[in-house]
Amino acid sequence: xxxxxxxxxxPIAAVLxxxxxxxxxxPRPLPAADLRSLFEAARWAPSAFNEQxxxxxxxxRQDEAEFARLLGCLTDTNQQWARHASALAVGVASLTxxxxxxxxxxxxHDLGLAAASLTVEATVRGLxxxxxxxxxxxxVRELYRVPEGFQPLTALAxxxxxxxxxxxxxxxxxxxxxxxxxxxxxxxxGASWAVAAVLD
Amino acid sequence: xxxxxxxxxxPIAAVLxxxxxxxxxxPRPLPAADLRSLFEAARWAPSAFNEQxxxxxxxxRQDEAEFARLLGCLTDTNQQWARHASALAVGVASLTxxxxxxxxxxxxHDLGLAAASLTVEATVRGLxxxxxxxxxxxxVRELYRVPEGFQPLTALAxxxxxxxxxxxxxxxxxxxxxxxxxxxxxxxxGASWAVAAVLD
Numbered sequence: 001x002x003x004x005x006x007x008x009x010x011p012i013a014a015v016l017x018x019x020x021x022x023x024x025x026x027p028r029p030l031p032a033a034d035l036r037s038l039f040e041a042a043r044w045a046p047s048a049f050n051e052q053x054x055x056x057x058x059x060x061r062q063d064e065a066e067f068a069r070l071l072g073c074l075t076d077t078n079q080q081w082a083r084h085a086s087a088l089a090v091g092v093a094s095l096t097x098x099x100x101x102x103x104x105x106x107x108x109h110d111l112g113l114a115a116a117s118l119t120v121e122a123t124v125r126g127l128x129x130x131x132x133x134x135x136x137x138x139x140v141r142e143l144y145r146v147p148e149g150f151q152p153l154t155a156l157a158x159x160x161x162x163x164x165x166x167x168x169x170x171x172x173x174x175x176x177x178x179x180x181x182x183x184x185x186x187x188x189x190g191a192s193w194a195v196a197a198v199l200d
Numbered sequence: 201x202x203x204x205x206x207x208x209x210x211p212i213a214a215v216l217x218x219x220x221x222x223x224x225x226x227p228r229p230l231p232a233a234d235l236r237s238l239f240e241a242a243r244w245a246p247s248a249f250n251e252q253x254x255x256x257x258x259x260x261r262q263d264e265a266e267f268a269r270l271l272g273c274l275t276d277t278n279q280q281w282a283r284h285a286s287a288l289a290v291g292v293a294s295l296t297x298x299x300x301x302x303x304x305x306x307x308x309h310d311l312g313l314a315a316a317s318l319t320v321e322a323t324v325r326g327l328x329x330x331x332x333x334x335x336x337x338x339x340v341r342e343l344y345r346v347p348e349g350f351q352p353l354t355a356l357a358x359x360x361x362x363x364x365x366x367x368x369x370x371x372x373x374x375x376x377x378x379x380x381x382x383x384x385x386x387x388x389x390g391a392s393w394a395v396a397a398v399l400d
């Protein structure tokens with residue numbers, strides 16, 4: 001794992017601390033068996049009423065035409081670095097319940113649960129996943145005939161982290177920058193909003 | 201781990217296969233250090249522009265008054281089983297970007313990323329997390345003075361899975377039921393929607 005690790009204030013599992021979202025990818029093909037296990041991890045994520053509202057459109061770099069087509073659904077900025085990934089996926093949420101057609105208020109949230117599971121499996125396998133919101137959803141809808149009621153939301157660049165030393169200066173700086181997070185006191189509340197929780 | 205494991209079609213990490221969302225909890229207090237590590241795991245989740253749009257309101261069962269107050273923010277059905285958890289949390293999403301006040305389209309998704317990270321850390325520690333959409337968001341807003349622009353979305357029951365043999369029949373049946381998921385061909389698409397991806 002080349003990218004910088006998290007610097008947690010409390011101990012967390014290595015598979016979480018070692019996860020990062022790099023910009024530098026080493027453009028090698030990814031074995032299909034690894035990708036199947038990544039989507040299998042997504043598959044077993046929890047969801048409201050076990051609705052499994054996640055769908056993915058996927059392309060692997062060895063299929064150049066399909067890879068280019070999916071890459072073209074990212075913003076220009078994201079295309080610049082994501083084109084070196086081994087595989088690309090667009091995450092799509094099903095916005096209504098299959099059983100009764102009513103709105104699924106946790107569909108986007110549950111797509112996030114699946115993406116995080118996928119990313120855990122990737123980390124275990126020495127792979128990296130950089131998720132991005134910068135996609136062209138209308139282009140995804142048109143090119144892939146996404147039906148009404150489904151929302152393309154994110155893309156995932158999946159592959160092998162490049163050694164930052166091999167990267168152009170701009171990318172190297174991004175992949176070597178210290179990682180930061182707000183402290184728990186700013187998001188773990190107790191008796192009221194913005195009041196830090198007491199947990200013992 | 202007492203609850204039933206996933207039955208994956210492709211190998212996935214044990215921390216994912218052993219996760220489950222049980223209804224039966226053994227009502228023991230949870231060390232604060234464990235809870236801190238769970239929220240630390242959430243803290244290091246990725247998010248769009250590193251916005252970290254997740255907030256949590258948390259109560260531990262040893263603080264009976266606060267625990268009862270947060271339990272009262274769940275639907276009646278969920279209160280029935282979640283009252284045995286060691287800790288409860290309500291997940292709240294920040295719907296606008298802190299930097300420019302614009303809508304954050306991935307806020308709910310990124311709350312899901314944080315929840316999944318938290319759940320991985322719990323599983324590593326032999327704990328269980330059952331997430332639920334069945335909450336009373338207006339009650340959360342009122343009791344905890346949640347500001348405009350934030351959306352209470354989910355609750356998490358965190359604790360120790362009970363041995364199903366000790367549970368009442370209805371709960372035991374739920375915790376022993378076989379786990380099911382749609383096959384990958386139904387959500388991993390390639391050249392077009394509903395066309396199964398070819399990954400090699």
